[in-house]
Amino acid sequence: MSSEPMRVASVGLGRWSKVIGAAATRSDKLELVTCFSRSQEKRDAFARQFGCDQAASYEELLADDRIEGVLLTTPNEVHVETVEQAARAGKHIWLEKPIANTMSGALQIREILEKTRVTFSIGHCARMSGASRKMKELIDTDKIGKLSMIEAHWSTGRAMQLTPDDWRWYADATPGGPLIQLLVHHFDTIQYLFGPVAEVQAFKGSLNTPAEVDDVTAVIIQFESGHLGYCGSSWVSPGVYWINVYGTEANLYQMLDLTHWGDPNIDKYTTLMYQSRGSSEKVPVEIPMRDMFREELEDFVDAIRQQRAPEIGWIEAAQALACVEAAIRSSNNKRPVTIAEVMH
C-alpha cells in the first residue's frame, strides 16, 4: 500500500472545482498536479490558484501518466461522457453529484465501470458532515428508540437568478430542477440514515422562476423498512437546509446554514438538537468537527489503496438518483413509483 499521495487532476473548472481543489490541498493523501477546462481563462485561474499544471485538452490530461485519478466537476449533462473517457484511460474517478441526469446515464456508467474496473466515487458529501455522522451514531446506538419518520428540506433562491446562458435554465439539462440539484444530496443522506427507499410519490412544478426548469417539489417516501420520509425544496426561496428524525424515544433536528455551504468548517455553522420523549425542550448535541470535502476525497484514495469499495460508489449514487427519477415519473404520470422500477 502506497504512502505516496495520489496524483490527481481537476476537470470542469466552475465554482465547485475550487471547493474540491482546496479540499485536495488540505489532504496529505492527494496531490493536485494538473487541470482542464475548455475555457482557457478558467484553466489559467485554477492553475494559478492551486499551483498546478494545465492540459490543453481532456485527451491530453487523460494521457498524462503521472495522473492516477480525476476529480470531475463537469456539468451534469456530460457526466457519462467524461466518466467514460476517464475510465477508458484507466484513471480512477471521483465525480461530483449527481452521478448522471438520468438512470439510463447511470446504467451506462455501470457498464463502463464493469469493463474498466476503475474505482468510482461520487460526491454525496452531505452524509459525511459531522452532524450527519452524529445522527447516524445516535440512531445506531439506539438513542432515539424505534424509528418512525425522517424529513429533509433544501431550498435556495438559485432559480430566481437563472438566465438562458446557464445550463440550469433548461428542463432537459436539469431534470426536476431542485430534485437533481439539491434533493439528490438528501436522497443519499436519508438512505444513509434509514436504509434503502422502496417507493416515492411526488409533486413538482415551475411556478415562480423565469426559467423553464422546475422550481418547487415535494416528495414522500416509503423506505424498505416501512418507515416514512419527506423531502422538499423551493428553488426560489431563502436558503434552508434541515433534516429531522422522529423516533419513539427522541427526535433529532439538524439545521445547517447554507450561506457557508462549501466552507470546510461547515460543522461550525450547523446545529443538532435532541428532544426526548415527554419533553418539549431541544438540547444541543455536540457535533464532531469534520471536513466532509476532504474526507470524501480521502475515502476515494483509501478505497483505491486498500482495494475496497468506496463508501459512496455506483450503487449508493444510483440509489440517490433513482429517487430523483422516481419522483419525476411519479409527478409526471400521477402514480407512486418504486425504486425497483427505475433501477433497471
Place this chain on the structure above:
Amino acid sequence: MSSEPMRVASVGLGRWSKVIGAAATRSDKLELVTCFSRSQEKRDAFARQFGCDQAASYEELLADDRIEGVLLTTPNEVHVETVEQAARAGKHIWLEKPIANTMSGALQIREILEKTRVTFSIGHCARMSGASRKMKELIDTDKIGKLSMIEAHWSTGRAMQLTPDDWRWYADATPGGPLIQLLVHHFDTIQYLFGPVAEVQAFKGSLNTPAEVDDVTAVIIQFESGHLGYCGSSWVSPGVYWINVYGTEANLYQMLDLTHWGDPNIDKYTTLMYQSRGSSEKVPVEIPMRDMFREELEDFVDAIRQQRAPEIGWIEAAQALACVEAAIRSSNNKRPVTIAEVMH
C-alpha cells in the same frame, strides 16, 4: 341584535370539554348553563368546576328552552348522531373537530343543516392562534413575495399510550390515526393560508404503536393555485408542531410548544421567525396575543347574532376532512386523489 350572553350547554365531558368550558367562561358572550355526559361522575365534576346545571340525558338537555346552542366535544364516532339530535331540537351547534370521521358523515351533516338551518361551527382553532393570524397577515400584505410551498408537522407520543379501552385504539374509530386526530387541524390552517387543496398523495402505516390504529403519515399536497404542500405526523414521537411557509422574498417559521396545548396563552409559547431573501438569519416576528379557544366560540355566537356564516362552517370543516379522506384513499389505493373526488 341581542347583547345578552348566549346560553349554551356542554356535551361530551372528556378532557377537551374543560378547555372549551373554560374558554366560554372567559367570554362575556357565552353563559354555560348546563352539561351532559353519560358518565354521572364526569357530569358531577364538570357541573362543580363550572358552576352549571347538569341534565340526566342528552334528550333532556336538548329540551331545555334556556339553551340556544350546544358545545359538542363528543367522541368523533358519534358526531353525526349528536349533531343531528341537536339540530332537530333547533339548537345552534359548535362542534370540536373533526366534523366527522368520514366524508359520508360530513355529507349527512350537510343534509341535516340544510333542513334545520341552525348555525354550525367547527373547532379548527389552530388558524385562530396569534401566530397563524400573523402568518396570514404577512402573506396577504405581500411580505413574503410570491408563494412557493408550505409545510406543517404535528407529532405527539399519544399512540404509544393507547389501550383497547380507548376509542382511539381502533382503526375504524380513528381513520388514518394522526390524520384525523392531528393533521386535520393543519389541513384547515394550510388552506386558510394557501387556499383550497386540489389533490393529495400520501403514505401511512402502523409501525410502532401497540394499537391497531395508524401511527405515522406523510402527505403531499397540490393547491388549486399550483403551490405545493406537505403535512407529516408521527403519533409515537415527542411532541412537535410547526408550520413553514416559503416565498420568493422570505420564509416564515411558526413553532408552537405542544406541552401548552389547551392553554389559552398558547401564543406565549409560540415563536414566529422571518427569514429574508439573501440572508440566513431568522428574525423573530412579534405575535399578537390572542385567545383562540375563546375566539372560536365568540365567532360562533357572533355568527348567530349577526345572521352570518361563521368563519369555520361546514364547507371549511369539510375541506379539512376531505384532505384526511383523500390521504387515506391515496395511501390505500396507491394513487393521487383529488379533493373533488371525495367531496361528494
